[in-house]
Amino acid sequence: MPSRVLKLCILLLSCLCLLWGTLLWASEASDELAGFGEGFGDAASFGDDDTSLASKPRPLGFSGSLRVPLLLYIDAAGLRSQSAKDYLKTHGEAFLDGSLLTELKLGAWNAHLQMGALRGRFQLQEAKVQYSIGDFVFDLGYMKQVWGKADTAHVFSLINSYNPTEQYYSALSPRSYVDSLKSELMFRSSWYYNDMGQLQIVYAPFFTPDVLDVNGRWAYPLPEAYRFSAPFIKAALADARPRPFSKGQYGQLGLYVTNTFLDSLDLGFAYYWGHFPTPSLSFAAPSTTTSGVTAAGGFVPGTTASSASKTMLELSYDPLHVLALDAGTTLGPVGIRAEFAYYLTPDFRGNNPAVHNNQINYSLGLDWMRDSLMLLVEMQGSHVLNPSTMSAMEFLTRRHATEHTIRAKLSNSFINNQLTLSTQVQWHIQDRGVMLALELAYRLHEDMELAWKTVYLGGHESSLYAYWAQNSYTGLELRCSF
Amino acid sequence: MRKHLCSSIQWILALILFGFIVKYTGIMQAQEVGTQTLERKALSASELILKMNESSRWDQVESTYAAVEVSLIDAAGNVGTLRLIQYGKRVDDKQSDGKQGDTIQGADAFMSLVQFVAPASLKNTRFLSRDGSQWVYLPALKKVRRVASADKNSSFMGTDFSYGDMSFDYTPEGYGYDILREELLFGDDCYVLESRVIAPKDEQYDRTFTWVSKTSFLPRKTEFYKDGAHIKTLTIEDIKTVQGHLTPIKTRMKTEATGHQTILSIKGFVYNKELPAALFSKKYLQTGAL
Numbered sequence: 164m165p166s167r168v169l170k171l172c173i174l175l176l177s178c179l180c181l182l183w184g185t186l187l188w189a190s191e192a193s194d195e196l197a198g199f200g201e202g203f204g205d206a207a208s209f210g211d212d213d214t215s216l217a218s219k220p221r222p223l224g225f226s227g228s229l230r231v232p233l234l235l236y237i238d239a240a241g242l243r244s245q246s247a248k249d250y251l252k253t254h255g256e257a258f259l260d261g262s263l264l265t266e267l268k269l270g271a272w273n274a275h276l277q278m279g280a281l282r283g284r285f286q287l288q289e290a291k292v293q294y295s296i297g298d299f300v301f302d303l304g305y306m307k308q309v310w311g312k313a314d315t316a317h318v319f320s321l322i323n324s325y326n327p328t329e330q331y332y333s334a335l336s337p338r339s340y341v342d343s344l345k346s347e348l349m350f351r352s353s354w355y356y357n358d359m360g361q362l363q364i365v366y367a368p369f370f371t372p373d374v375l376d377v378n379g380r381w382a383y384p385l386p387e388a389y390r391f392s393a394p395f396i397k398a399a400l401a402d403a404r405p406r407p408f409s410k411g412q413y414g415q416l417g418l419y420v421t422n423t424f425l426d427s428l429d430l431g432f433a434y435y436w437g438h439f440p441t442p443s444l445s446f447a448a449p450s451t452t453t454s455g456v457t458a459a460g461g462f463v464p465g466t467t468a469s470s471a472s473k474t475m476l477e478l479s480y481d482p483l484h485v486l487a488l489d490a491g492t493t494l495g496p497v498g499i500r501a502e503f504a505y506y507l508t509p510d511f512r513g514n515n516p517a518v519h520n521n522q523i524n525y526s527l528g529l530d531w532m533r534d535s536l537m538l539l540v541e542m543q544g545s546h547v548l549n550p551s552t553m554s555a556m557e558f559l560t561r562r563h564a565t566e567h568t569i570r571a572k573l574s575n576s577f578i579n580n581q582l583t584l585s586t587q588v589q590w591h592i593q594d595r596g597v598m599l600a601l602e603l604a605y606r607l608h609e610d611m612e613l614a615w616k617t618v619y620l621g622g623h624e625s626s627l628y629a630y631w632a633q634n635s636y637t638g639l640e641l642r643c644s645f
Numbered sequence: 646m647r648k649h650l651c652s653s654i655q656w657i658l659a660l661i662l663f664g665f666i667v668k669y670t671g672i673m674q675a676q677e678v679g680t681q682t683l684e685r686k687a688l689s690a691s692e693l694i695l696k697m698n699e700s701s702r703w704d705q706v707e708s709t710y711a712a713v714e715v716s717l718i719d720a721a722g723n724v725g726t727l728r729l730i731q732y733g734k735r736v737d738d739k740q741s742d743g744k745q746g747d748t749i750q751g752a753d754a755f756m757s758l759v760q761f762v763a764p765a766s767l768k769n770t771r772f773l774s775r776d777g778s779q780w781v782y783l784p785a786l787k788k789v790r791r792v793a794s795a796d797k798n799s800s801f802m803g804t805d806f807s808y809g810d811m812s813f814d815y816t817p818e819g820y821g822y823d824i825l826r827e828e829l830l831f832g833d834d835c836y837v838l839e840s841r842v843i844a845p846k847d848e849q850y851d852r853t854f855t856w857v858s859k860t861s862f863l864p865r866k867t868e869f870y871k872d873g874a875h876i877k878t879l880t881i882e883d884i885k886t887v888q889g890h891l892t893p894i895k896t897r898m899k900t901e902a903t904g905h906q907t908i909l910s911i912k913g914f915v916y917n918k919e920l921p922a923a924l925f926s927k928k929y930l931q932t933g934a935l
Contacts, residue, residue: 226768273934295934309787338785355928358775426776429791493778493793530793579719579905609726610765644765 224266227279227645232332233257234638237619241633258283271295275304281342282332289346300353305346308365310419310433311526312491312500315541315570316340318524319433319487319504321440322415323347324371327560328381331634334600334618335572335585345371349415359429360422370413372480373440375400375560384630388555389444396444399478413438413480421489428492435485439508444556445477445517481508481519498530500541513549520557521548535576542569562627563593581606596628597621604642611643690822693836693857700862706890708920709733709755712913717804720904728763734920736775756925760933773930782930789931805877805898805907807849825854830866831882834859850876861891875901888916 236254245253262279273293279286291304311317316330317340329343336342349367356362376382377397385393415437423429487504503525510518528541547553550564557564569592574585582605589598597620604614617637620628688696710732717725733755756775761767771782779792825837835856842851849871856866863884869877883895892914899906923935 226765228766271934273932293932293934295932298928300928300932300934307787312788312790314790337783341785341787353928353932355926358922358926359780361927361931423778426778491791493791496793498791498793532793579717579721579723580725581723606725 222268224264224268227261227263228643229259229261229645230640230642231257231259232638232640234636236633237635237637238633262288281329287346298355300355302349302351302353305348306351307341307344307346308349308351308417309341309344310363310417310431310489311487311502312429312431312489313502313526313528313541313543314500314530314539315528315572316526316543318502318526318543318545319435319485319489321435321437321483321485322349322365322367322417324373325440326374328374328376331381331598331618331620331631334589334598335574335587335602335616345374347371347415357422360420362420363418365415365417365419367415367417367437370415370438370480372438372442373560375441380634381631383560384627386555386558388558399444400442428490431489433485433487433489433504435483435487437483438480439483439506439519440480441519441560442478442556443481443517443519444559445479477517481510483508483519496531496533500526500528502526513547513552516554516556520550520553522546523548535580537572537574539572540569541571542567544568565593567592591622591626591628594626594628595623596626598628608643610645611641614640614642616640688824688836690824690838693824693838693862694822696862697857697864707735707917710913710915710918710920711911714910714912715804716908716910718906718908726763727761727767730760730762732758732760732920732924734922734925758925758929769933771930771933773925773927775925780927780930789927805900805905827859828856830856833861833865835865863891863893877901887914890916 234256235251236256238254241254242250258280260280260282262277264275264277266276267274271294273295274291275293276290277288278290279288287305289304289306291302291306294301308320308322309317310320323344323346326343326345330339333339333342347367348369349365351363351365354362377385377393377400385396389396415435417433417435417437419431419433421429421431484507485504486507487502489500489502491498491500493499504523506519506522506524508519508521509515510520513520523546524544526541526543528539530537530539532538544567545561545565547557547561547564553564569590570587571589572585572587574583576583582603585600585602585604587598587600589600591597599619600616602614602616604612606612615638617635619635620631621635622628710730712730713728715727715729717727735755757773759772761770769784773780773782779794780789781792782789820840821843823839825839828835828837835858838855838857840853840855842848850869851872852870854868854870855864857863858865861884863881864879865881865884867879868875869879878899878901880897880899881893881895882897883893884891885894886892892911894911896909897906921935923929929935
């Protein structure tokens with residue numbers, strides 16, 4: 164509740180800022196090139212006596228983007244059983260996405276407000292106040308904190324809630340990961356202890372778990388062991404998902420320190436103290452509220468799951484400590500990046516079915532470019548320790564104790580950069596699932612483009628991607644930025 | 646194109662800009678020009694090369710501040726435009742880790758920070774180059790990313806410059822030189838200097854013709870050849886004196902095979918301004934605040 168009140172206050176403040184920002188922006192529109200030095204012969208246009216060039220940007224910044232996707236989901240079965248008109252009605256989707264960023268700079272203070280819509284739903288993307296003094300920068304507000312040197316996904320950036328299915332809509336977009344995060348209220352202190360070194364400490368009083376859809380288009384299939392208690396699990400997850408926890412014990416603390424060594428190697432270390440982003444499910448002993456659900460979550464044949472069983476189900480988020488390292492360097496024309504994280508839960512031995520086992524998560528990637536051609540390959544891996552004692556609950560969001568996903572992106576531009584062809588392949592090795600994305604974008608105007616995008620999900624019939632195959636889509640998207 | 650921009654390619658234009666400024670700016674005191682004009686007769690190729698090197702008094706520059714517009718023009722006349730602000734500052738010898746006695750030359754002697762102004766999708770993207778490394782801050786990704794430098798033959802996306810063009814030396818060792826003739830170009834009396842490779846290796850070009858101003862000893866035009874084929878043409882179409890330094894204001898690079906051109910237009914330039922060292926740090930890269 165306090166979180167909702169706070170968010171409401173920030174929203175009201177945001178609206179006032181936006182209104183004010185719009186008025187100021189309109190009044191300054193004629194000064195678009197301010198500071199850009201129109202006339203050259205007059206060196207004073209840059210001001211020979213100006214000693215604070217970098218610190219005197221326009222006090223108010225105003226920018227944003229707009230996207231209008233028209234999607235058609237591809238479902239072969241649906242296409243056969245429906246007329247084209249009905250198919251379009253049931254499988255077509257159009258929405259308005261966008262964001263509006265207002266920045267106000269007053270000396271050492273900087274207010275930053277970004278609101279918009281994603282998948283057609285309004286969201287507060289970021290709203291923060293920043294104060295900079297010397298080597299320190301302090302931020303307070305709703306923010307998205309990204310840690311790690313990988314490109315497509317991070318293994319220890321855990322403070323914000325992550326929606327793993329958003330990547331299928333935003334595939335090929337550089338914003339894919341950031342758009343998959345939900346902003347969180349936090350306080351962030353950054354100390355730049357040398358030119359390229361940085362220490363960040365973040366405290367978030369609330370915790371919002373990762374999005375785990377159990378209903379709807381992107382629902383995860385529940386593990387077999389939970390088959391009979393699925394309705395109760397779904398009800399519990401649906402109830403828990405969107406609500407930040409306001410209890411004190413659900414706070415989060417993060418620390419990240421990074422620096423450059425030998426002029427060629429960026430190294431970072433991170434520590435996170437918070438909660439496992441996906442829930443644990445535990446069941447009360449059958450003797451106390453016997454209703455046909457076993458301790459492992461299965462249903463006892465011949466019994467009936469009564470409403471009493473709803474009270475048996477306990478959904479919780481395990482305390483979690485994460486120790487992580489990351490590194491980035493270059494080798495000739497190739498960029499190399501790696502992340503490694505150890506997830507330490509209370510179930511160190513892996514024998515408590517109500518608590519997540521410890522995990523190792525990592526990613527390794529490289530990128531290379533020549534002319535306008537860019538190639539990026541990244542592998543993300545995850546291994547649950549003590550896999551022989553894994554409980555069924557480990558499989559809510561994963562299907563194997565060890566999982567690897569390879570992502571490869573390739574893009575190139577043609578016709579004076581007016582036409583861009585991009586493709587992405589995502590291969591889940593153990594699950595044998597594949598995602599293919601292809602996009603052709605044509606620049607209509609300096610800041611406007613029209614794109615045709617197709618995303619296919621499939622692979623082995625038992626894979627998660629095959630389960631989501633009906634979410635494959637093709638569509639047009641109009642994008643502009645300002 | 647916007648996707649490419651956001652996905653960290655065109656910030657490399659930062660290198661174009663800074664390398665270009667270092668390479669082509671004739672750091673010549675205005676009062677010396679007149680003296681040199683008197684000496685323009687009977688110059689040998691080696692004397693001309695010496696004059697060209699002397700005219701590039703880059704060591705007199707401690708910092709640069711420039712506003713630049715980059716236009717990409719295809720054969721059909723379609724134009725794409727980028728605008729950016731560039732800051733450059735000489736590396737303090739005490740800060741550099743070079744061994745005693747080492748001197749850092751050319752663009753390596755400077756730290757550079759480039760901040761994009763337009764297009765909107767690139768706004769607030771910042772690029773930092775220092776200590777032989779490059780980082781880019783992409784607002785869309787909310788992080789600072791180390792980036793690799795491409796090989797010398799690789800061109801910057803959509804531009805007609807290659808990395809090799811930035812480090813191209815008009816007077817490298819292993820080349821032979823001749824003054825072919827004298828010509829008027831852009832109203833400037835010029836020597837036409839031919840340079841040709843003597844011991845071919847993997848040179849990007851094996852022969853160039855450079856029009857060198859008789860007064861400023863700045864190159865005004867260069868034609869680049871490889872295996873007899875005319876590859877590119879660089880022209881410095883406008884030069885102005887800024888704070889006593891001759892500075893190229895408008896430069897065009899054309900790829901002969903495609904007709905594609907890149908124009909660098911300097912909209913503002915200040916030499917030797919006091920730039921805080923904090924400009925060239927991760928803090929500024931990430932926050933835009935000093």
